[in-house]
Every structure is written in structure tokens, then in C-alpha cells.
Amino acid sequence: MSDGHINVTLKIWRQDGPNQEGGFEEFKVNVSTDASVLEMLDELNNELEQQGKRPIAFESDCREGICGTCGIVINGHPHGPLPKTATCQLHMRNFKDGETLTLEPFRAAAFPIVRDLIVDRSALDKVLQAGGFISVNTGNAPDANSIPVSKHAATLAIEAAECIGCGACVATCKNSSAMLFVGAKVSHLALLPQGQIERYERVEKMVAKMDEVGFGNCSNTYACEAECPKGVSVVNIARMNREFLKAKLLSHNVEL
Amino acid sequence: MILDSKVPEGNLAEKWTNHKFEMKLVNPANKRKFTVIIVGTGLAGASAAATLAELGYNVMSFTYHDSNRRAHSIAAQGGINATKNYQNDGDSDFRLFYDTIKGGDFRSREANVYRLAELSSNIIDQAVAQGVPFARDYGGYLDNRSFGGAQVSRTFYARGETGQQLLLGAIGAMNRQIGLGKIKLFTRREFLDLVVVEGAAKGIVVRNLLTGEIERYSAHAVILATGGYSRVFYLSTNAMNSNGTAIWRAHKRGAVFANPCYTQIHPTCLPVHGELQSKRVLMSESLRNDGRIWVPKEKGDTRHPNDIPEDERDYYLERRYPAFGNLVPRDVASRAAKERCDAGYGVNGGEAVYLDFSEAIQRLGKKAIEEKYGNLFDMYQNITGEDPYEVPMKIYPAPHYTMGGLWVDYHLMSNVPGLFVLGEANFSDHGANRLGASALMQGLADGYFIIPYTLGNYFATEKPDLVSTDTPEFDEAENNVKDTIKKLLSINGKQTVDSIHKRLGRILWDKVGMSRTAEGLKQAIEEIRQLREEFWNDVKIPGTDGEINQTLERAGRVADFLELGELMAKDALNREESCGTHFREEYQTEEGEALRRDDEYAYVAGWEFKNVGEWELHKEPLKFENVKLTQRSYK
Ligand SMILES: Cc1cc2nc3c(=O)[nH]c(=O)nc-3n(C[C@H](O)[C@H](O)[C@H](O)COP(=O)(O)OP(=O)(O)OC[C@H]3O[C@@H](n4cnc5c(N)ncnc54)[C@H](O)[C@@H]3O)c2cc1C
Numbered sequence: 085m086s087d088g089h090i091n092v093t094l095k096i097w098r099q100d101g102p103n104q105e106g107g108f109e110e111f112k113v114n115v116s117t118d119a120s121v122l123e124m125l126d127e128l129n130n131e132l133e134q135q136g137k138r139p140i141a142f143e144s145d146c147r148e149g150i151c152g153t154c155g156i157v158i159n160g161h162p163h164g165p166l167p168k169t170a171t172c173q174l175h176m177r178n179f180k181d182g183e184t185l186t187l188e189p190f191r192a193a194a195f196p197i198v199r200d201l202i203v204d205r206s207a208l209d210k211v212l213q214a215g216g217f218i219s220v221n222t223g224n225a226p227d228a229n230s231i232p233v234s235k236h237a238a239t240l241a242i243e244a245a246e247c248i249g250c251g252a253c254v255a256t257c258k259n260s261s262a263m264l265f266v267g268a269k270v271s272h273l274a275l276l277p278q279g280q281i282e283r284y285e286r287v288e289k290m291v292a293k294m295d296e297v298g299f300g301n302c303s304n305t306y307a308c309e310a311e312c313p314k315g316v317s318v319v320n321i322a323r324m325n326r327e328f329l330k331a332k333l334l335s336h337n338v339e340l
Numbered sequence: 341m342i343l344d345s346k347v348p349e350g351n352l353a354e355k356w357t358n359h360k361f362e363m364k365l366v367n368p369a370n371k372r373k374f375t376v377i378i379v380g381t382g383l384a385g386a387s388a389a390a391t392l393a394e395l396g397y398n399v400m401s402f403t404y405h406d407s408n409r410r411a412h413s414i415a416a417q418g419g420i421n422a423t424k425n426y427q428n429d430g431d432s433d434f435r436l437f438y439d440t441i442k443g444g445d446f447r448s449r450e451a452n453v454y455r456l457a458e459l460s461s462n463i464i465d466q467a468v469a470q471g472v473p474f475a476r477d478y479g480g481y482l483d484n485r486s487f488g489g490a491q492v493s494r495t496f497y498a499r500g501e502t503g504q505q506l507l508l509g510a511i512g513a514m515n516r517q518i519g520l521g522k523i524k525l526f527t528r529r530e531f532l533d534l535v536v537v538e539g540a541a542k543g544i545v546v547r548n549l550l551t552g553e554i555e556r557y558s559a560h561a562v563i564l565a566t567g568g569y570s571r572v573f574y575l576s577t578n579a580m581n582s583n584g585t586a587i588w589r590a591h592k593r594g595a596v597f598a599n600p601c602y603t604q605i606h607p608t609c610l611p612v613h614g615e616l617q618s619k620r621v622l623m624s625e626s627l628r629n630d631g632r633i634w635v636p637k638e639k640g641d642t643r644h645p646n647d648i649p650e651d652e653r654d655y656y657l658e659r660r661y662p663a664f665g666n667l668v669p670r671d672v673a674s675r676a677a678k679e680r681c682d683a684g685y686g687v688n689g690g691e692a693v694y695l696d697f698s699e700a701i702q703r704l705g706k707k708a709i710e711e712k713y714g715n716l717f718d719m720y721q722n723i724t725g726e727d728p729y730e731v732p733m734k735i736y737p738a739p740h741y742t743m744g745g746l747w748v749d750y751h752l753m754s755n756v757p758g759l760f761v762l763g764e765a766n767f768s769d770h771g772a773n774r775l776g777a778s779a780l781m782q783g784l785a786d787g788y789f790i791i792p793y794t795l796g797n798y799f800a801t802e803k804p805d806l807v808s809t810d811t812p813e814f815d816e817a818e819n820n821v822k823d824t825i826k827k828l829l830s831i832n833g834k835q836t837v838d839s840i841h842k843r844l845g846r847i848l849w850d851k852v853g854m855s856r857t858a859e860g861l862k863q864a865i866e867e868i869r870q871l872r873e874e875f876w877n878d879v880k881i882p883g884t885d886g887e888i889n890q891t892l893e894r895a896g897r898v899a900d901f902l903e904l905g906e907l908m909a910k911d912a913l914n915r916e917e918s919c920g921t922h923f924r925e926e927y928q929t930e931e932g933e934a935l936r937r938d939d940e941y942a943y944v945a946g947w948e949f950k951n952v953g954e955w956e957l958h959k960e961p962l963k964f965e966n967v968k969l970t971q972r973s974y975k
Contacts, residue, residue, distance in 0.1 A: 141890060198550065198888065231468075
């Protein structure tokens with residue numbers, strides 16, 4: 085680890101609340117290249133607090149790229165310019181001395197701004213609540229090895245299940261589509277034998293909810309995969325489309 | 341006060357089965373008449389919420405996160421233990437029980453630990469049925485790996501993301517019940533006080549983190565599943581928002597705090613660097629399956645690690661503990677790293693030791709290592725800028741897990757009737773040191789398989805009633821919360837919340853960390869008291885209470901840490917022995933191992949809150965009927 089320092093200019097989106105006007109505020113900071121972007125913001129906030137000013141509101145929790153809480157659009161990219169990296173894992177060594185960083189919230193109609201860089205992503209949870217699970221009560225499960233699962237299927241399932249639900253895919257999509265997020269969940273469960281019983285009803289319910297809560301359509305530009313901090317593949321979107329078509333033919337769903 | 345563990349009579353292996361039959365049941369039609377509050381949606385809280393809702397109870401779940409799926413459990417990496425014995429390598433419930441009791445240095449309750457081992461296999465079944473994509477072999481069967489303190493392979497895993505996958509499974513079960521209307525989920529709410537009416541827990545007071553409003557909720561029982569308090573050290577492997585406020589405020593309402601000084605320092609974490617560092621990132625213990633830990637044999641050897649030949653490296657764990665090698669328990673591995681670094685053999689004069697995969701990569705190939713640990717290696721490279729496939733990782737111990745927590749009996753109920761505590765928030769199963777891959781197991785055992793029985797028994801025997809939120813007790817709790825907030829906002833001093841938190845962390849790390857002395861602990865108590873004074877006179881919190889105010893949120897948590905930190909030191913001072921993670925320099929063997937004093941200290945230390953800085957100690961004696969107390973040996 086180096087202990088160099090760089091000077092950067094920050095243009096940060098400030099907005100008091102959902103219905104207030106927002107705008108950029110500029111800050112100049114000198115920061116260690118070992119620090120992460122969020123640690124730089126911690127320090128900036130520390131200085132603002134000391135001056136009695138309102139610190140920049142942003143969210144983060146695990147700082148290991150797994151909880152999906154953080155998410156800032158940095159220079160136009162959700163989670164910044166580095167592939168497969170969440171905001172909390174992006175370190176200042178990836179930027180140059182004298183560079184300007186523009187920090188904005190994840191913008192989408194389904195993600196109202198709460199304050200500054202915080203948005204409300206509860207629409208994603210509503211889609212999960214509509215069917216993103218296998219209906220098994222505690223106590224009903226047979227022995228875990230009673231149904232073998234091919235290594236291949238298990239691998240594809242976990243590659244989908246690694247989604248951290250941050251919403252970067254929505255933020256980067258010009259239609260604010262949540263197809264990658266929903267496709268990842270649908271795929272994860274459809275690929276496993278345990279998920280078969282509800283396979284078709286699940287995809288129908290989740291897709292219906294996805295439309296209802298205001299996510300847009302997929303336009304197949306694949307920006308979502310490129311920005312996904314876990315590199316979840318758009319193959320999952322194609323799989324969800326197939327599942328959905330089959331569901332239309334096969335499911336016993338009541339009208340949705 | 342007598343801390344009655346309520347451990348049932350009978351043979352160890354039959355206690356839980358018999359007790360399940362003895363406990364009273366609530367009939368299906370009556371279950372919907374009961375409401376339960378669950379604070380926390382981590383593995384413990386989510387599994388409890390889903391299971392209780394499935395049974396028909398009305399559940400209200402609370403979390404300060406924006407979503408139930410963000411709880412800190414999501415960050416668990418390495419795996420979860422279970423006694424399936426799929427490897428045919430000699431595992432059994434008794435062996436896991438024994439490993440856990442011994443790993444905890446004989447400071448936990450036998451009956452609780454046995455029940456945990458007994459339930460472990462059901463957890464794996466449940467998780468697989470929910471679609472948790474555990475690792476599998478080419479035949480399609482579940483794969484295992486090894487963790488510290490065990491000589492069998494009993495750890496189930498999903499890449500380096502086991503916590504994420506298990507949590508998403510439990511959250512799925514919870515989401516299903518939300519959809520069915522049996523769970524009401526309240527996000528962005530912080531629990532700030534417990535409401536106790538006529539001695540029993542009846543409700544909670546929370547702050548709405550978006551509006552600042554203080555809200556009241558009442559129920560027939562309250563469950564806290566709010567996680568551990570390692571963030572008291574400021575730098576830890578825990579998430580930024582993890583804190584001890586829920587259990588601390590409940591403690592101040594009468595719940596006994598057990599073994600606060602048992603805090604686990606995890607051996608394999610990224611070293612301290614730079615002033616701005618906000619956390620110590622964990623490198624999962626599973627890495628010790630294939631990684632070998634070493635330091636240079638020569639003091640102050642500054643050569644690049646790849647230039648240090650094999651015979652000039654000291655694989656000190658393999659040298660000192662040939663039977664367990666790199667897989668000794670965490671407390672042993674951490675102390676050994678500290679010992680080498682303090683003696684001057686560490687990297688760069690003692691800031692780290694090496695965790696080296698070159699031998700494993702040669703033996704198994706880079707691809708195999710990538711498959712097992714890829715995401716951890718990526719994370720390491722991301723943060724440090726170094727490639728661990730080419731250069732050994734640098735690691736150093738960091739605060740990670742707290743075995744201490746609210747005291748609970750065999751039913752997981754605190755001494756306050758109607759207040760149950762699950763997961764890392766309680767003190768129950770890990771004694772003075774937790775073995776790897778057993779926290780996930782405990783949280784899920786508590787939530788899926790224990791609380792549904794013991795809560796039902798409480799309802800059926802005590803028949804608690806629901807109180808209105810308009811009672812004087814709710815008024816008093818709400819006023820208490822509001823007063824604290826008002827006081828915090830009115831100080832308007834000069835120091836920031838984080839700067840004080842960092843200083844508290846430094847005191848604890850230096851004096852209540854990996855190695856402790858009577859003198860150091862006394863100093864720590866003094867320094868913490870002074871810092872607390874400073875905080876209440878000089879902290880600065882901009883903004884108001886009627887809005888999102890993240891500084892105010894942190895201030896409340898740090899205020900509580902400033903009291904809890906003192907109790908940790910006090911408990912460590914009281915315990916004049918070394919056991920597990922609690923290492924008092926005065927009590928060690930000639931070889932520098934922890935020296936227990938079973939005659940005097942084979943008890944759970946339960947602290948009752950009297951006043952800030954004032955507690956009364958109650959002891960729950962530990963009886964060992966099924967294992968022999970021995971000096972722990974991993975040689
Ligand atoms: C980096 C890391 C890796 C780990 N890896 C492993 C592993 O491989 N195997 C293993 O067995 N263990 C592991 N552990 C330990 C394990 O993850 C935790 O002990 C366990 O997940 C704790 O679960 P929990 O449900 O008790 O609490 P948590 O998951 O911490 O959940 C706490 C919940 O309570 C809520 N909460 C807390 N306070 C309040 C409040 N005041 N108001 C409202 N809500 C509140 C939070 O929002 C959250 O929902 C690891 C820990 C860390 C830090």
C-alpha cells in the first residue's frame with residue numbers, strides 16, 4: 085500500500101429532501117490514495133461537522149461490497165469507473181491528482197431521492213415479496229442430500245444469487261429497468277430442483293410486480309451487466325424471458 | 341438476583357427432546373391472538389420472524405436498514421457448521437458439542453451447546469430447501485471444508501458468501517410472510533428503548549430515521565436479534581452501522597449483561613493502515629484451509645516475501661501446534677501473531693504476518709484456488725492493490741465477534757420476562773471464544789428451531805396481555821429517548837462523534853484487546869470515564885432531530901459504547917484468569933498459553949445495571965457433567 089496523497093475536486097449532489105430542488109456543491113480535498121471513496125467522504129463529513137455544517141448524506145454498511153447498501157454514481161457510472169467493484173471498494177488510487185469526481189445518487193423513477201446521495205430502493209423489495217422465494221415452512225425440509233444438484237446448475241444458480249440488490253442495474257439503464265435484478269432471482273430459483281414447483285407462478289408474479297412499481301422495460305443494451313458490481317450476467321435476463329413465455333403457456337395463475 | 345439457567349434435567353442428549361415435550365403449546369387458533377416484536381432482520385431475526393409467522397403469530401419486524409436483506413449477517417464469508425458427517429470423517433453431535441465447549445475454553449453451558457450441535461443438521465436441510473446454493477461436488481452432493489478448532493470437515497459453504505446466501509434464504513421466507521400479511525416490516529427504524537410494564541417486556545420505542553419521529557409499539561413479547569458490539573473498538577470487521585445500542589438500552593432497563601469482556605479478535609484481517617481507515621476487512625478463516633501463515637525467521641528481515649527462501653521462514657503455527665497447524669482456533673492464532681509481531685518478527689517491523697498460498701497453488705492449480713476463494717482474493721487486491729496469487733497476503737488480527745451479550749436462560753429469555761434475545765446479541769453458546777462457522781449456525785438455530793418452542797411456552801404459561809401504548813410506562817420511555825436526543829443536540833461542543841469513537845476504540849484495543857493486565861484495565865476504566873465526560877460536554881452534532889440525521893444516530897450509539905466499554909474493562913478486571921480470548925498476562929502457562937482458574941472462575945459473569953458506571957455482579961455457576969475440564973491443547 086502506498087501512502088501518496090492526491091488533490092481532487094468533488095462535485096456532489098445536494099438535495100434536502102424528495103420534494104426539494106437539488107444541485108451540485110463543490111469541495112476540494114487532499115486525500116490518501118489508500119482511502120476508499122467512502123472514507124474520503126467520511127473525512128469530508130468530519131470536517132463539515134466540525135464546522136457545524138450539514139454533512140453529506142450517503143449510505144453504506146459492510147464496506148466489503150456485499151450488503152448492497154452503498155451506491156453512488158461516480159463520473160456517470162453507478163459505483164464508479166472500475167468494473168465489478170461496489171462504491172465502498174473503490175479506492176482513491178484509481179484516480180489521478182487534479183481529477184474532478186462527480187458524485188450523484190442512483191437516479192430512477194422507482195428510486196425517489198431521500199436526501200443527497202440516498203435514494204429509496206424499496207421497490208426492489210416489493211418485487212421480492214411478490215414471489216422471490218421457495219415456499220417451504222421451517223421443519224418441512226428433507227435431508228439436504230436427498231436431492232442431488234448438478235455442479236453445473238449449482239454454479240449457475242450461485243452466479244445469479246450473488247446479486248447484492250444495490251440497484252446499479254436500474255440506475256444505469258436508460259429505461260430504469262430492473263430486469264437484471266429480477267432475472268437474477270428468477271434464475272437462481274428456477275435453476276434448482278427445489279424451485280421447480282413454483283417456477284412459473286413465481287416469474288409471473290414478480291414480473292407483474294416489477295411493472296406495477298414503476299420499473300421500465302429492457303432495451304437489451306446490457307449496460308446493466310457492465311455496471312453490476314458482481315458481474316451478474318444478462319444471460320439471466322434471457323432466462324427470465326424464456327421462463328415468462330413458458331409461464332404464459334403453462335402456469336395455473338389466476339389473472340394478474 | 342439468581343440467574344437461573346432453567347436447564348432441564350436428564351441426559352445431555354435427551355434434554356431438548358424431552359423438554360420440547362414438556363413445554364406448553366399454544367393451540368393453532370390462539371396463535372393469531374399473539375403479537376411479537378422482533379428487532380433485527382439478520383439471520384437470527386429473519387429466521388425467527390419467518391418461523392413464528394408460519395406458525396400463525398403476528399410479527400412486527402424492525403430494522404434500521406432500508407431493507408431487511410441488508411443486515412450484517414450478509415457479510416459472513418466462510419461457512420456454517422453442521423454435524424451431517426457427509427464426509428464420513430468421524431463427526432457427530434457429541435464431537436461438535438465437544439469442539440465447541442473446548443473451543444470456548446470451558447466457559448459455556450453444556451446443555452445449550454449440545455442443543456446447538458443437535459440442531460445444526462436441520463439448518464442445512466432447511467437452507468437447501470429454500471434454495472441456498474451451497475457448494476457441491478461433481479456428483480451433485482454437498483461439499484465441505486474445514487474451520488479452526490476442528491479435525492473434521494463439517495463446514496458447508498457457498499463460495500466466500502455463505503452469510504449472503506443463508507440470509508437471502510431466510511429473507512425469502514420472511515418476504516413470503518410479508519406478502520401473506522403475517523409480518524409487518526418496519527424499515528429505517530432504530531430501537532431506542534424497551535418498555536417494561538410490571539416487570540415484563542411489553543413494547544419498544546423507536547426513532548423513524550427518515551422523519552425523526554419517535555414511535556411506540558406494543559406486543560405480547562419482544563425479541564432482540566440485533567447483533568454484536570465489536571464496533572465498540574471503532575475499527576472492526578463489522579459493518580459500519582453495527583452497534584450495541586439495542587442490548588445496551590435493554591440492559592439499562594434491567595436485562596443482565598453477561599461476559600462483556602469476551603470479545604473475539606479474528607486472526608486473518610487486513611492490517612491497520614492510514615488515518616482514514618473505516619474498518620478492518622476480514623479475510624475468511626476458510627483461507628487457513630490452504631493458506632500457510634509465516635513470518636521471517638530473522639528479526640527485521642525486510643526482503644520481499646517472495647525472495648525469502650523456504651528455510652528462512654517460520655511457519656510458527658505449524659511449529660507450535662503440529663496437530664492443528666494453521667487451523668488452531670482464532671484466539672490461539674491471534675495471540676501467536678501478536679507474539680511474533682511484538683517480538684519484532686512481523687512484516688515492516690510488526691504490522692502484519694504473511695498468509696501464503698503459493699504451496700496450495702502449486703499443489704492444486706490457480707483455478708482450484710480461484711474457485712474456492714476467488715471473491716476473497718479479488719477483495720484483497722481491490723483494497724491493497726496487491727495480487728495475492730503472486731504475493732502472500734499480509735494479515736493482522738482485528739475485533740470481529742462478541743461472545744458476550746445479554747444473559748439468557750435455556751429458553752433464550754433474558755431475566756426480564758418476555759424479553760428474548762437471539763443470535764450474536766445474546767451470550768449463549770460460545771463461552772470465551774467462538775469457533776469459526778458457528779455464529780451462522782447459532783443465529784439460525786435460535787430463530788428457526790428454538791424460539792418457536794420457547795416463545796410458545798412463555799405465551800401458554802404466562803398468558804401475557806397486550807398493553808396500550810398510552811400507558812405511563814410508554815410515556816416515560818418516550819420521554820427518556822427524547823431527553824437523550826435533546827441533550828445530545830444541545831451540547832454543541834468542538835469534537836466530532838467519530839473522533840471520540842476512534843479514541844475510545846484506541847483505549848479498548850490497547851488495554852482491553854488481545855492481552856490485558858490489571859493495571860492496564862484500571863487505567864482503561866479511568867480513561868473511558870474521562871472520555872465519556874468529554875463526550876457529554878464537547879461533542880458537536882449539526883442538524884436537528886426532526887430529519888435524517890446520521891450524525892445524531894452515530895452519537896447515540898457512541899454514547900452507549902462509552903458506557904459499555906467501561907463494563908468490558910470492569911468484567912475483564914474481575915476475571916482473574918485467562919480463558920479463550922480473555923488473556924490476562926498475569927495468568928499464563930510457561931508456554932504462554934491461557935491459564936484458566938476453574939475453581940474460582942467457572943461461572944458466567946452477569947452484570948446488573950445500577951447506574952452509569954455502577955453495576956452489581958451475579959454469577960451463574962457452570963457445571964460440567966459430560967466433559968472433563970482440561971488445559972486446552974492444540975499441539
Ligand atoms: C466479516 C464477517 C464475516 C463472518 N463470517 C462468518 C462465517 O463465515 N461463519 C459464521 O458462522 N459467522 C461469521 N461471522 C459472524 C456472523 O456473521 C454474525 O455473528 C451473525 O451473522 C450475526 O447475526 P445476527 O442475526 O445475530 O445479527 P446481524 O446480522 O448483525 O443483524 C442485526 C440486525 O439487527 C438490526 N438492529 C441492530 N440494532 C438495531 C436497533 N437499535 N434498531 C433496529 N434494528 C437494529 C440490524 O438492522 C440488523 O437487521 C462473520 C462476521 C463478520 C463480521
